[in-house]
Amino acid sequence: MSMPEPPWGARSRRPRAARTPLSTERIVDTALELIAKEGYDAVTMRRIAAALGTGPSSLYAHVASKRQLDQMLIDRIVEGVDLPEPDPERWEEQVKEIGRVFLARLQAYPGVARAAIGNIPLGLSAMRASERLLGYLRAGGLPDRVVAYAADLLPLYINAVAFEQNVRASATGDDADPEDLRTQLRDYFAAFPSDQFPNFVALADALVAGDETDRFEFGLDVLVSGLAAVAARET
């Protein structure tokens, strides 16, 4: 319980808050800070506004909606990555490397991946990154059709991995020991009736082996190798 603010008191309090004027930039910055510190779910319009010392309605003068804000967050996240020139000799490694860079960015701001999935990124920074990806793929001598589809497929994979990692992390909570979960899951699999689930039982160990990075690298490897194979078959 708290007394309502007396009107004459509120009068004198107001000017202090918004000394530096609001702007889209400042809103995006604050949102990203909050995401990095407390995760995406903690980032509500009220929370952003509070961090800026104002109320939620003030944000809507600079941002149309939360969806639009999400889009701006995505574009800001990929801003400033500088990617090397395409090198035809190393296209496979370069494709993998761009994947690693973007996953790292998405991991730094957990939850943004959810907004990234499914939205074709048309912001300037994102387009520059896509342009580079196209460059790497073309340098590899892949046919146009393969390049075009791959430019869709690779970001989809990266976003999905980031999203999955985020969901899994917030579902298990921060208190769980990953090693415990692993043995727990392996025992769960191994305990299945082996007449109905022979493969689960036989592979129980392999299924829980490897950490997130291993699995991500495996996926990158499969994708790049697959692109090479499909391209070779197509020409």
Added chain:
Amino acid sequence: MSMPEPPWGARSRRPRAARTPLSTERIVDTALELIAKEGYDAVTMRRIAAALGTGPSSLYAHVASKRQLDQMLIDRIVEGVDLPEPDPERWEEQVKEIGRVFLARLQAYPGVARAAIGNIPLGLSAMRASERLLGYLRAGGLPDRVVAYAADLLPLYINAVAFEQNVRASATGDDADPEDLRTQLRDYFAAFPSDQFPNFVALADALVAGDETDRFEFGLDVLVSGLAAVAARET
């Protein structure tokens, strides 16, 4: 505007509503009906309850939370798929086929994919499907490590595609002509300054070619070919 129900009338009306008692089954059924008809976003606890002729609180006697309900939806969706015995000669086609089957199921209930991503499916139906997938991959002679990682990678891809398609569909609205969007996007790409974005300009046509099915099939092809290549390299 509607008058509030008079209490004496409500008394006699009540028994009619819950003639057949509530149950987890009925809740899941109703939720899936609603999703198929109006999409995932329309499915709120209140909406489900209303469709069952009761209030939202009644659901919580049978369902712990909405998250848990989502999990049950996923398991129900994959229920009843019967998948053929593994055939070593056709493992690649069988892996692709299981992917198509699951994508179709996820498409029939738009929005459920979002709940499926990131959650290891431990329900009975889902486990049976995973067991089959493991069977196909082992029949292909892939090493255990590859089989185990692939069993993670393939569902991730399928869920991601379903999720992406869903987001894209609900973002553009149902009124948009996909052909219009395509030419619009192509012109957008083609209009970029070709000194900074040479690849976008050169590939503008290829980038917007192909429908959802083409792209999904391409991804399947890349993944399966990649698995074969990685496996061949590993042994």
Added chain:
DNA sequence: TCTAGCATCGAACATTGTTCGTGTCAAGTA
């Protein structure tokens, strides 16, 4: 100094998931 424009803000609205205490019905028992 006065005025006009505009960013800002407090309060409110409609929805969401979820909880609490009460009411109601049906089966089991003396």
Added chain:
DNA sequence: TACTTGACACGAACAATGTTCGATGCTAGA
């Protein structure tokens, strides 16, 4: 048959979300 018991169902309410509306105050120009 009368009574108790226990589980289920329900209405109302709570906290939190994104978003909108008018009025309020500051600041720049005449």
